[in-house]
Amino acid sequence: MRAECEAITRARKWRSILNDEATEREVDVRFNLVKGLYGDRLDDEQLDEVRKGVEGIVAASEALRTVRLDNGDEPFWVFTPHREEG
Amino acid sequence: MSESFVFMSVRKLGRLVRDREVSPTELAECFLDRLETLGPDYNAVVTVTRERALRQARHAEQEIASGRYRGPLHGIPYGAKDLLATSDGIPTTWGAAPLRNQTFDYDATVIRRLQAAGAVLTAKLAMVELAGGGGYWQPDASFTGPGINPWDKKRWSGGSSTGSGAATAAGLAPFTMGSETMGSIISPAGNCGVAGLRPTYGRVSRYGAMALSWTLDKLGPLCLTADDCGLVLEAIAGPDPKDPTTTDRGFRYDDSDRSSRRFKLGVLENVADHADEATCHNFERALEVLGEVSDIKEARFSDLPHQAINETVLFAEASSAFEEMVDRGMLAELTAPEDHFGAYPRVAVLAKDYLKAMRLRRLMAENADQVMSQFDALVGPARAGVAMPLDQDFRNTSRRAWRDAMLAVGNGAGLPAISVPSGFSAEGLPTGIQLMGRAYEENAILSVARAYQSLTDWHRRHPPDLLPAG
Numbered sequence: 292m293r294a295e296c297e298a299i300t301r302a303r304k305w306r307s308i309l310n311d312e313a314t315e316r317e318v319d320v321r322f323n324l325v326k327g328l329y330g331d332r333l334d335d336e337q338l339d340e341v342r343k344g345v346e347g348i349v350a351a352s353e354a355l356r357t358v359r360l361d362n363g364d365e366p367f368w369v370f371t372p373h374r375e376e377g
Numbered sequence: 378m379s380e381s382f383v384f385m386s387v388r389k390l391g392r393l394v395r396d397r398e399v400s401p402t403e404l405a406e407c408f409l410d411r412l413e414t415l416g417p418d419y420n421a422v423v424t425v426t427r428e429r430a431l432r433q434a435r436h437a438e439q440e441i442a443s444g445r446y447r448g449p450l451h452g453i454p455y456g457a458k459d460l461l462a463t464s465d466g467i468p469t470t471w472g473a474a475p476l477r478n479q480t481f482d483y484d485a486t487v488i489r490r491l492q493a494a495g496a497v498l499t500a501k502l503a504m505v506e507l508a509g510g511g512g513y514w515q516p517d518a519s520f521t522g523p524g525i526n527p528w529d530k531k532r533w534s535g536g537s538s539t540g541s542g543a544a545t546a547a548g549l550a551p552f553t554m555g556s557e558t559m560g561s562i563i564s565p566a567g568n569c570g571v572a573g574l575r576p577t578y579g580r581v582s583r584y585g586a587m588a589l590s591w592t593l594d595k596l597g598p599l600c601l602t603a604d605d606c607g608l609v610l611e612a613i614a615g616p617d618p619k620d621p622t623t624t625d626r627g628f629r630y631d632d633s634d635r636s637s638r639r640f641k642l643g644v645l646e647n648v649a650d651h652a653d654e655a656t657c658h659n660f661e662r663a664l665e666v667l668g669e670v671s672d673i674k675e676a677r678f679s680d681l682p683h684q685a686i687n688e689t690v691l692f693a694e695a696s697s698a699f700e701e702m703v704d705r706g707m708l709a710e711l712t713a714p715e716d717h718f719g720a721y722p723r724v725a726v727l728a729k730d731y732l733k734a735m736r737l738r739r740l741m742a743e744n745a746d747q748v749m750s751q752f753d754a755l756v757g758p759a760r761a762g763v764a765m766p767l768d769q770d771f772r773n774t775s776r777r778a779w780r781d782a783m784l785a786v787g788n789g790a791g792l793p794a795i796s797v798p799s800g801f802s803a804e805g806l807p808t809g810i811q812l813m814g815r816a817y818e819e820n821a822i823l824s825v826a827r828a829y830q831s832l833t834d835w836h837r838r839h840p841p842d843l844l845p846a847g
Contacts, residue, residue: 321725329721332706337718344512344722348692354685355733358740366735372578372791372816373742375750 318349380845383548387605391449401452405434408454411549412500420522421543423459424501433497449608451495456550459501460587461485471587472504474520475710485585486617494612502540508589509537510695512719514772523767527840532764535565542569545599552600558593559788566796567759570807573599574606577816578791579624582617590694603826631820640825643676643752653762655802660758663799663810670828679744683785689734696723742790749815754822757783759796759809793819795826798835
């Protein structure tokens with residue numbers, strides 16, 4: 292069974308989401324991953340921009356998490372455009 | 378060499394070729410000359426394929442002379458976005474400086490299909506480096522320079538199919554091929570005042586095309602008219618064992634116009650809220666025109682995080698697609714400074730988020746189909762504004778575009794759309810409308826677009842300084 296779209300709760304805007312402590316921690320963890328892998332190639336200014344990019348990615352994660360799905364809701368994979376017949 | 382063929386539709390040129398009133402060689406030479414002389418003015422061309430073009434043109438000429446006419450594209454020159462693989466030692470650069478000498482020993486399926494239809498490849502066309510895969514935020518993001526708009530040389534031709542839009546609008550080719558992952562056909566078509574068709578995902582094989590996002594990439598034509606888009610789509614559509622995502626559903630272009638038919642059109646609530654004044658004004662006028670042949674009602678998609686879904690899918694897939702380039706440090710050789718690091722944050726997309734996005738994508742596609750099943754097409758502005766200045770940082774504008782529900786749902790759900798010109802701003806820059814259809818209903822949106830173009834003449838207007846003499 293599929294979760295109902297009405298279950299969506301988007302109480303928080305993306306930017307304000309980033310004020311949450313847990314979210315900040317998540318940004319730190321993910322940014323440090325990128326920095327650990329590629330930081331030696333990037334200067335401070337570029338790293339600042341990379342961090343902004345990571346913030347956007349974490350914000351997108353938060354937006355995805357606002358929608359509840361059921362266990363059986365499968366990924367659209369291999370993806371094909373959907374078309375009901377009839 | 379006569380330039381009277383410039384700005385002539387593919388349909389009309391095809392008839393002239395068929396009736397042997399013009400030879401494919403004459404046509405090829407006309408457009409090759411324009412590509413070589415005018416192409417640099419618009420940073421539209423990477424490689425002029427003169428030798429191959431003349432060989433193909435002579436072959437077409439011989440076939441037609443011997444009574445073997447292949448159809449409306451036979452002997453018609455075209456240009457291809459430089460992310461489509463071409464053999465014969467012709468570089469395929471993906472718009473990226475570190476790949477400027479990249480070659481392939483095969484032709485992309487689209488190139489092969491156009492060859493089978495008798496079309497003549499005259500140029501590989503400029504594009505934003507990696508089709509925007511570096512995360513660029515200003516027009517100067519290609520080793521060939523920023524795409525320059527034929528309507529105003531201080532404006533951008535749109536991305537990422539910059540050369541395809543400019544070459545079509547400047548009369549450098551009767552039609553061109555572009556690609557769209559998230560707006561890269563609709564945007565340059567709107568900016569340059571031409572027709573651009575984004576087919577249903579899987580309608581056209583992507584084999585031999587640079588991958589930015591396997592589940593979002595589409596290939597489609599940019600032409601002077603909607604009718605021409607239909608002709609080209611018929612030639613390039615169809616299943617391809619080399620691209621397992623291609624559909625088995627056949628496509629035959631239906632160009633019959635039934636004057637008694639009224640279309641059912643939908644308009645999303647607030648669809649033009651973020652549009653600039655000219656775009657908004659011309660969109661309202663377009664709705665009035667369409668109202669002559671259509672019943673128009675309001676439409677609404679479900680409240681899903683469309684932007685987050687697409688962004689997560691695109692970033693995760695692009696991160697994998699360009700993994701080798703990233704690891705080898707090739708990003709530092711790209712043209713736009715922001716492309717030197719723009720791909721790095723994407724490493725931070727979690728697998729579970731990618732899968733969540735793909736799960737939500739199903740809901741998005743099902744809802745889109747439910748909404749779209751009530752209409753022949755949804756109508757909206759092609760872009761939120763006219764072509765931007767070449768020196769503009771467009772991060773804010775691009776964020777606005779991301780919130781465009783037609784862009785997000787259309788690409789995320791793999792739906793077809795066509796952009797056609799809808800007028801001009803006070804500065805003389807084109808505006809466009811887009812018509813988006815249900816999956817596999819290209820004929821429906823083409824029919825509406827043809828009806829609109831039969832009631833307007835925006836598609837018959839061309840940059841005055843580019844009109845052939847006489």
